[in-house]
Amino acid sequence: MPKPNPRHPKFPIPGGPELRTKGWRQEALLRLLENVLSVGEDPDNLVVYAALGKAARNWLAHDEIVRTLKIMEEDQTLIIQSGKPVGLLKTHDKAPLVIMANCNIVGQWAKAEYFYELQEKGLICWGGLTAGAWQYIGSQGVIQGTYEIFMRIAEKRFGCTLAGRFVLTAGLGGMGGAQPLAGRMAGAAILVVDIDPERVAKRKSIGFLDEVAPDLDTALAMVGAAVKEKRAVSIGLVGNAADIYPQIVRRGVVPDVVSDQTSAHDLVYGYVPKGMSLEEVRRLRKDGQGQLMAASRASIADHVRAMLEFQKQGSEVFDNGNLIRTQAKQGGVENAFDIPIFTEAYLRPLFCKAIGPFRWMALSGEESDIARIDDLVLEIFPENRIVTNWIRLARENVPFEGLPARIAWLGHGERTQLALAVNDLVRKGELAGPIAFSRDHLDAGAMAHPNIMTERMKDGSDAIADWPLINAMTLCSSMADLVVIHSGGGGYAGYMTSAGVTIVADGTDAATERISHAITNDTSLGIIRYADAGYEEAINAAEAAGLLLQPGATLRGGT
Numbered sequence: 001m002p003k004p005n006p007r008h009p010k011f012p013i014p015g016g017p018e019l020r021t022k023g024w025r026q027e028a029l030l031r032l033l034e035n036v037l038s039v040g041e042d043p044d045n046l047v048v049y050a051a052l053g054k055a056a057r058n059w060l061a062h063d064e065i066v067r068t069l070k071i072m073e074e075d076q077t078l079i080i081q082s083g084k085p086v087g088l089l090k091t092h093d094k095a096p097l098v099i100m101a102n103c104n105i106v107g108q109w110a111k112a113e114y115f116y117e118l119q120e121k122g123l124i125c126w127g128g129l130t131a132g133a134w135q136y137i138g139s140q141g142v143i144q145g146t147y148e149i150f151m152r153i154a155e156k157r158f159g160c161t162l163a164g165r166f167v168l169t170a171g172l173g174g175m176g177g178a179q180p181l182a183g184r185m186a187g188a189a190i191l192v193v194d195i196d197p198e199r200v201a202k203r204k205s206i207g208f209l210d211e212v213a214p215d216l217d218t219a220l221a222m223v224g225a226a227v228k229e230k231r232a233v234s235i236g237l238v239g240n241a242a243d244i245y246p247q248i249v250r251r252g253v254v255p256d257v258v259s260d261q262t263s264a265h266d267l268v269y270g271y272v273p274k275g276m277s278l279e280e281v282r283r284l285r286k287d288g289q290g291q292l293m294a295a296s297r298a299s300i301a302d303h304v305r306a307m308l309e310f311q312k313q314g315s316e317v318f319d320n321g322n323l324i325r326t327q328a329k330q331g332g333v334e335n336a337f338d339i340p341i342f343t344e345a346y347l348r349p350l351f352c353k354a355i356g357p358f359r360w361m362a363l364s365g366e367e368s369d370i371a372r373i374d375d376l377v378l379e380i381f382p383e384n385r386i387v388t389n390w391i392r393l394a395r396e397n398v399p400f401e402g403l404p405a406r407i408a409w410l411g412h413g414e415r416t417q418l419a420l421a422v423n424d425l426v427r428k429g430e431l432a433g434p435i436a437f438s439r440d441h442l443d444a445g446a447m448a449h450p451n452i453m454t455e456r457m458k459d460g461s462d463a464i465a466d467w468p469l470i471n472a473m474t475l476c477s478s479m480a481d482l483v484v485i486h487s488g489g490g491g492y493a494g495y496m497t498s499a500g501v502t503i504v505a506d507g508t509d510a511a512t513e514r515i516s517h518a519i520t521n522d523t524s525l526g527i528i529r530y531a532d533a534g535y536e537e538a539i540n541a542a543e544a545a546g547l548l549l550q551p552g553a554t555l556r557g558g559t
């Protein structure tokens with residue numbers, strides 16, 4: 001039975017033992033589609049997160065996807081083009097059930113303005129990374145990523161803890177909303193600014209924000225007191241970051257850590273320029289896109305100038321993957337890229353071992369399934385300090401949203417081992433239902449994004465999009481259940497290509513085979529991508545995993 005969804009009553013949370021389809025694999029994908037809407041930011045408009053990231057092109061396309069998932073056989077493949085179902089083909093029962101290509105625009109045309117035009121004509125939609133691929137699990141999906149970034153900073157600069165440290169950031173949307181909880185889990189006093197009072201209220205109501213400050217003075221006083229007492233606290237403040245950050249600079253307050261996760265990537269549908277009300281911005285989105293783009297870019301320039309000033313005064317400042325430096329540079333801030341990107345600064349050594357955000361979702365809707373898998377993770381990876389620490393923290397601190405789910409940073413071999421063990425639990429009836437596995441597109445072998453994932457790669461291969469394409473083709477030939485290729489839309493148009501995958505553990509032998517091939521080949525490609533770029537850790541990992549074409553050889557050189 002679906003469960004009521006107090007946040008979006010029209011979009012109940014799927015669950016229960018009944019199938020509405022011809023098999024669990026189809027049912028799984030249907031539930032995942034329902035789930036991204038149930039936890040999405042604006043499901044009435046099919047928007048899941050990141051301003052414009054949609055689950056389907058329009059409601060007609062959505063309804064047709066649902067109808068097809070209900071009638072399709074296991075030996076058919078549903079083809080989706082930018083959120084619209086365009087064909088149901090006879091394949092075979094080891095082929096993916098769904099393949100998608102979302103928002104891929106030919107290079108010279110891949111600009112935000114042209115994307116908006118195509119979107120207006122109903123020809124395209126942007127799937128974000130995980131919205132169009134039905135893999136989004138709410139803010140919980142990025143909490144560990146954000147927490148690990150904070151902990152890497154704590155290790156690098158602050159004696160392994162952020163207790164007694166002030167973290168300043170902005171953006172409390174679908175993804176940015178994870179920041180206050182991740183900051184509090186890392187021990188910090190974290191202040192998060194958002195222009196939209198509704199977003200602030202939402203994060204407070206689900207417990208991600210402890211307090212909401214009425215004004216900047218009070219917010220800084222609250223932070224000051226918490227820092228003094230080394231007390232972890234998350235505080236929200238309604239305001240425009242392009243106003244608030246410079247005001248904090250002028251007061252001479254220097255946070256220990258500064259970042260931002262507003263939707264700065266999209267100058268029309270994401271970022272709100274200073275001096276404008278939300279109503280004004282909504283109106284300009286319809287009939288003043290050029291004016292809005294110019295105003296957003298000018299505000300982002302001020303926003304980033306303040307971040308650079310904090311950096312000059314000693315704060316640890318980083319770009320958290322929202323293209324804010326790119327927009328600022330185009331707005332005249334020549335040194336915007338003095339701010340490092342989080343992937344290069346903190347996470348690349350993990351990607352070299354294909355360690356990245358791996359997630360599993362309990363299709364039964366039962367939280368007890370996730371609790372059982374938490375125990376399993378602790379049992380089978382007792383030596384993995386990052387993951388055991390995370391699972392213990394997540395159990396205590398991370399509330400479920402939608403289908404109960406967990407995300408953990410696991411690497412090559414580990415992901416396959418866990419998924420096979422989970423499939424066995426499903427087979428033995430020890431879980432209430434099958435489990436779906438997916439991972440973020442921001443994963444070692446799955447994304448080319450020269451200003452986020454692949455910035456300053458060792459061999460200069462930042463903008464080469466072959467890797468995500470190879471990834472998707474490999475996953476199609478490795479029996480994955482859903483495979484998708486996404487490129488950037490809105491402000492991300494022309495900036496990125498990524499691949500996504502979903503695999504259903506339904507307790508069958510076929511699932512054992514799918515997991516063994518798809519998950520193992522996925523992480524293998526992650527290691528190969530970084531080994532090919534010349535990273536020593538990845539070359540060693542490739543050698544250990546038997547992935548080198550010639551034993552003992554590096555993959556470099558091309559001769």
Ligand code: NAD
Binds near residue numbers: 196
């Ligand atoms: P969202 O659209 O759901 O939320 C953005 C928030 O920013 C909104 O609450 C909005 O009110 C606020 N905002 C906009 N302009 C503002 C301003 N000037 N001052 C203060 N607040 C402002 O987006 P999201 O899903 O939270 O994603 C945020 C950004 O993070 C996007 O650019 C997204 O692409 C990026 N992202 C990064 C990662 C990562 O791995 N680091 C993951 C997912 C998303």
